[in-house]
Amino acid sequence: MSMQPLTPLTMSILLALAKEDLHGYALMQEVEAQTDGALVPGTGSLYAALQRLEDDGLVKQAPAPRDAGDDARRRYFRITTEGRAAARREAERMVRVLEMARENALIPRLPWPRGAR
Amino acid sequence: MSAARGGAAAWLYRRLLRLLPADLRNRHGADMEATFAAAHARARSEGAVAVLRLWLRELWDHARTGVALRRRVRRPATGRAPHGGLMLLDDLRLAVRATTRRRAFFVLAALTLALGVGATTAMYSALRAVVLDPLPFAAADRLVNPVATLGDDARVRLPLDPAQLAALYTEEQLFDGLEAYSATTMTLTGLDEPERVRAMRVTAGLPALLGVSPNIGRSFTVEEEVGAGARVALLDYSFWRSRFGGRVDVLGETIHLNGEGWTIIGVMPREAEAFGSGAPLHVWTPLGSSAPFRLSLARLADGVTLETAVARVDALVSAASDGQQRGMLAPLREPGPLHEHLRILMVAVTLLLLVSCVNVANLLLQRVAARGTETAVRAALGASRARLFRQFFFESTILAVTGGIVGAALAYGGLRALLAMRPEQLELLRHARIDGGVLLFCFAVSAAAGLLFGVLPAVRGSRPDATSALGRTGRGLLGGSARLRWMLVSAEVALSFALLVGAALVVTSLRELSARDPGFRVDGLIAVDVRLPTWRHPSADARAAVLDDVVDAVRRLPRIESAVLASSVPPRVGISRFGHIRAEGAAPEETPTAFRTVEAGPGLLETVGIGLVAGRGFMPEDYTMATDAVIVTRSTAARLFPGEDPVGRRFQVEGPPDFTVVGVVPDLLATGLTADATDPMLYLPLDRARSQLTSVAVRARDVDAQLLLDLRQTVRSVESDAVVDVATAGELLYASIARERFTTMLLSVFATLALALAAVGVYGVLSQVVIARTREIGVRMALGANAVAITTDVMRGGATATLAGLTVGALVAIGGIRALRSEIFGLSHGRVDVFATAAVILLVVALASMLLPAMRAARMDPLRAITTD
Numbered sequence: 006m007s008m009q010p011l012t013p014l015t016m017s018i019l020l021a022l023a024k025e026d027l028h029g030y031a032l033m034q035e036v037e038a039q040t041d042g043a044l045v046p047g048t049g050s051l052y053a054a055l056q057r058l059e060d061d062g063l064v065k066q067a068p069a070p071r072d073a074g075d076d077a078r079r080r081y082f083r084i085t086t087e088g089r090a091a092a093r094r095e096a097e098r099m100v101r102v103l104e105m106a107r108e109n110a111l112i113p114r115l116p117w118p119r120g121a122r
Numbered sequence: 123m124s125a126a127r128g129g130a131a132a133w134l135y136r137r138l139l140r141l142l143p144a145d146l147r148n149r150h151g152a153d154m155e156a157t158f159a160a161a162h163a164r165a166r167s168e169g170a171v172a173v174l175r176l177w178l179r180e181l182w183d184h185a186r187t188g189v190a191l192r193r194r195v196r197r198p199a200t201g202r203a204p205h206g207g208l209m210l211l212d213d214l215r216l217a218v219r220a221t222t223r224r225r226a227f228f229v230l231a232a233l234t235l236a237l238g239v240g241a242t243t244a245m246y247s248a249l250r251a252v253v254l255d256p257l258p259f260a261a262a263d264r265l266v267n268p269v270a271t272l273g274d275d276a277r278v279r280l281p282l283d284p285a286q287l288a289a290l291y292t293e294e295q296l297f298d299g300l301e302a303y304s305a306t307t308m309t310l311t312g313l314d315e316p317e318r319v320r321a322m323r324v325t326a327g328l329p330a331l332l333g334v335s336p337n338i339g340r341s342f343t344v345e346e347e348v349g350a351g352a353r354v355a356l357l358d359y360s361f362w363r364s365r366f367g368g369r370v371d372v373l374g375e376t377i378h379l380n381g382e383g384w385t386i387i388g389v390m391p392r393e394a395e396a397f398g399s400g401a402p403l404h405v406w407t408p409l410g411s412s413a414p415f416r417l418s419l420a421r422l423a424d425g426v427t428l429e430t431a432v433a434r435v436d437a438l439v440s441a442a443s444d445g446q447q448r449g450m451l452a453p454l455r456e457p458g459p460l461h462e463h464l465r466i467l468m469v470a471v472t473l474l475l476l477v478s479c480v481n482v483a484n485l486l487l488q489r490v491a492a493r494g495t496e497t498a499v500r501a502a503l504g505a506s507r508a509r510l511f512r513q514f515f516f517e518s519t520i521l522a523v524t525g526g527i528v529g530a531a532l533a534y535g536g537l538r539a540l541l542a543m544r545p546e547q548l549e550l551l552r553h554a555r556i557d558g559g560v561l562l563f564c565f566a567v568s569a570a571a572g573l574l575f576g577v578l579p580a581v582r583g584s585r586p587d588a589t590s591a592l593g594r595t596g597r598g599l600l601g602g603s604a605r606l607r608w609m610l611v612s613a614e615v616a617l618s619f620a621l622l623v624g625a626a627l628v629v630t631s632l633r634e635l636s637a638r639d640p641g642f643r644v645d646g647l648i649a650v651d652v653r654l655p656t657w658r659h660p661s662a663d664a665r666a667a668v669l670d671d672v673v674d675a676v677r678r679l680p681r682i683e684s685a686v687l688a689s690s691v692p693p694r695v696g697i698s699r700f701g702h703i704r705a706e707g708a709a710p711e712e713t714p715t716a717f718r719t720v721e722a723g724p725g726l727l728e729t730v731g732i733g734l735v736a737g738r739g740f741m742p743e744d745y746t747m748a749t750d751a752v753i754v755t756r757s758t759a760a761r762l763f764p765g766e767d768p769v770g771r772r773f774q775v776e777g778p779p780d781f782t783v784v785g786v787v788p789d790l791l792a793t794g795l796t797a798d799a800t801d802p803m804l805y806l807p808l809d810r811a812r813s814q815l816t817s818v819a820v821r822a823r824d825v826d827a828q829l830l831l832d833l834r835q836t837v838r839s840v841e842s843d844a845v846v847d848v849a850t851a852g853e854l855l856y857a858s859i860a861r862e863r864f865t866t867m868l869l870s871v872f873a874t875l876a877l878a879l880a881a882v883g884v885y886g887v888l889s890q891v892v893i894a895r896t897r898e899i900g901v902r903m904a905l906g907a908n909a910v911a912i913t914t915d916v917m918r919g920g921a922t923a924t925l926a927g928l929t930v931g932a933l934v935a936i937g938g939i940r941a942l943r944s945e946i947f948g949l950s951h952g953r954v955d956v957f958a959t960a961a962v963i964l965l966v967v968a969l970a971s972m973l974l975p976a977m978r979a980a981r982m983d984p985l986r987a988i989t990t991d
């Protein structure tokens with residue numbers, strides 16, 4: 006299992022799956038929402054990322070919830086324990102990056118005032 | 123319906139899925155289709171733009187992901203070589219990376235190539251416009267000008283006379299159409315200042331024979347040919363665009379030509395501009411049936427060969443003129459001096475292109491040598507020869523494509539510059555443009571160049587000597603390619619030398635042209651050309667009276683020494699007498715002779731600055747009593763009365779009057795610096811009732827632009843509708859070799875570029891040699907060799923290559939001169955002095971480019987040199 010930083014797309018997928026099991030299309034929408042539309046994955050890269058996460062044991066396929074049932078081809082994905090650990094490591098790495106950026110005065114030391122962007 | 127569309131989208135998406143590797147497709151394909159179907163459904167609900175965006179995103183995403191995943195698959199830790207198409211892709215990527223990593227090298231090589239390709243392409247576009255492209259007329263290759271010739275001399279061509287034309291009309295099956303035209307100049311007034319415009323007078327059927335019809339408006343009708351022709355006009359396309367703003371509502375408006383109103387009935391299409399001599403046209407008018415001067419245009423009927431048609435026309439014309447004349451069919455576009463100039467320039471740019479190719483090959487070989495280690499490592503790790511070859515070849519291809527693109531841009535800029543600088547005599551060049559065909563040529567040239575210079579380094583590079591390159595010391599860097607690279611330098615030198623000799627020959631002949639004795643005093647002579655409105659002053663006498671006023675007014679201007687009325691002023695003397703000579707005491711000549719003639723008032727010789735060789739000038743009674751006195755040039759005298767004293771002798775040109783030679787003057791360059799000074803020429807006293815007086819010869823002190831302006835104003839103050847052209851004789855002489863100067867300038871530029879490229883080649887190889895021999899040189903210096911010995915030794919290779927190149931280049935130049943055999947520049951014979959000059963220039967440049975590397979070798983620190991690897 007890799008200790009490398011996760012790509013933005015895989016991190017987004019793990020974050021989305023941390024809440025609940027999702028199928029591909031829902032994942033797509035969730036990623037798009039998370040990044041305010043900055044990251045809109047195509048089906049190709051989305052499933053390539055899912056496959057890699059699967060191979061690395063961070064994500065596995067899950068049974069469809071009862072209320073789904075609209076399209077039999079649909080598969081649901083669920084985050085594994087390793088997946089959660091990897092996402093947490095990535096989040097901690099990001100925090101360190103954030104702190105470093107503050108120390109080097111790349112961004113303001115204090116959080117932005119509330120309401121401002 | 124909507125289901126069907128969904129089905130189509132699903133089908134298309136499944137095609138798209140194939141871009142992804144099979145295992146991803148197998149594992150997730152069905153799920154991906156479902157996901158896409160959902161995304162597609164939502165996009166559809168948002169509109170067509172959203173659907174389009176989705177498709178574009180998916181297409182891009184699949185292509186990118188497909189490549190990225192495969193690349194990962196391709197490079198497993200085991201290091202197994204990829205295969206098939208992926209390997210090609212891999213090689214291409216390697217090549218791209220190699221070129222972007224050595225950016226300076228790549229830029230230099232691409233620019234070198236672009237230079238050659240660009241120059242060749244620009245010249246090609248000119249050549250195409252003037253020589254290669256068929257005229258833009260229907261079946262242009264079957265259009266001919268039937269003309270009559272005198273005897274067997276095909277150079278003197280006459281329009282067919284009515285009897286001859288009538289004879290041609292009896293042969294109905296010979297031609298598909300037989301029409302007439304005549305180009306003339308007219309005075310246009312009422313727009314800006316009065317100006318001379320060129321009018322093409324044509325019969326009603328001529329446009330149809332050419333296959334052109336007016337862009338707007340209508341063509342001429344047969345009724346409009348009656349008598350002198352109706353006062354209706356079609357505008358030339360460019361003239362219409364520039365002077366009438368391309369307005370469609372010009373139809374029905376009136377323009378004033380020769381003082382009469384002409385109604386505009388239409389605008390000719392752009393293609394029609396290619397008709398005639400190539401000089402820009404302004405208007406087209408009907409050729410009246412009473413017009414005496416008519417040229418013929420005919421289209422050969424289908425199935426009639428040119429040979430049979432010529433034979434038939436010859437027989438008919440000959441019969442219709444009692445054997446006095448013969449008939450022939452002249453092509454619409456005949457090879458002229460411009461063709462020859464372009465041919466020479468095309469040869470020159472081809473040489474430049476070859477030099478740049480050799481230079482790039484040399485640069486690539488240098489890269490191959492420098493990358494010997496990298497290549498050897500790859501070979502040792504199992505890269506096949508084919509793969510190495512392919513990688514080097516791809517690098518050349520990238521170079522060729524880049525060179526082609528930059529070359530096309532250079533060609534575009536070059537052609538614009540060329541057109542901006544073109545002299546009046548090269549008006550035909552205005553049709554040159556970079557179009558699809560030219561671009562195709564450009565890329566064909568760079569592809570050929572890529573092949574030419576790419577194969578050699580690829581072969582070299584794919585054959586690395588692993589043991590020597592890996593364990594290399596010193597010489598290994600240059601390796602066995604040293605001799606090959608010196609040979610390339612020799613080739614470069616040879617080609618540059620040939621080009622340099624060509625340029626030097628042209629420069630020499632241009633200098634000789636400029637230094638020719640014009641036969642008159644150029645300084646202070648001004649030619650004032652005055653076209654009076656004939657409609658206001660119909661008789662020659664009346665026009666002479668107006669011109670007398672002009673001369674009087676001119677004489678009153680400051681700084682004017684003298685002013686004389688004349689039919690023409692050197693160096694702008696046309697042919698105005700033509701006929702069979704009958705010299706006193708000799709039989710009439712068989713073939714007629716054309717005479718250049720100046721008819722002028724008293725004091726012409728003094729004003730123009732012509733000294734007498736024998737006899738006298740004109741006396742007052744020569745003007746008042748019509749004595750038929752004539753002054754001839756020396757060559758004319760020798761032609762009329764060979765070996766005798768011509769003064770006092772008499773002769774006729776096609777019947778009376780009996781001219782009496784009263785004086786002999788030196789030969790004159792009647793039409794400029796390229797003129798034949800031995801052309802027969804006469805000076806006559808002006809005859810006010812008959813002479814076509816159009817000029818005033820003026821001699822002045824301290825000529826400047828203001829004086830020329832004053833002269834113009836003075837003429838306009840006497841007759842405001844006169845078309846005035848004022849030029850100094852110096853300007854006219856200078857303009858007379860504009861074409862030669864243009865070609866010379868271009869050739870010099872090409873030769874200089876080739877020389878610079880050759881210098882870069884010599885420098886590059888020698889620098890490499892010095893680096894490769896660093897260690898050896900260090901040892902020798904440590905053992906006591908002095909700097910001179912080292913320098914000489916290092917330069918020896920370069921000197922040998924340069925001399926070998928010079929020898930081959932001289933042979934190429936001699937062969938090229940023979941093949942070109944140009945009469946324009948007297949290129950038919952090589953000249954020792956020119957060859958020697960060119961050789962010296964090249965040797966100096968080659969030595970200079972060797973100096974730097976050689977000095978670097980001589981200044982080497984022995985200790986450091988020995989320890990260098």
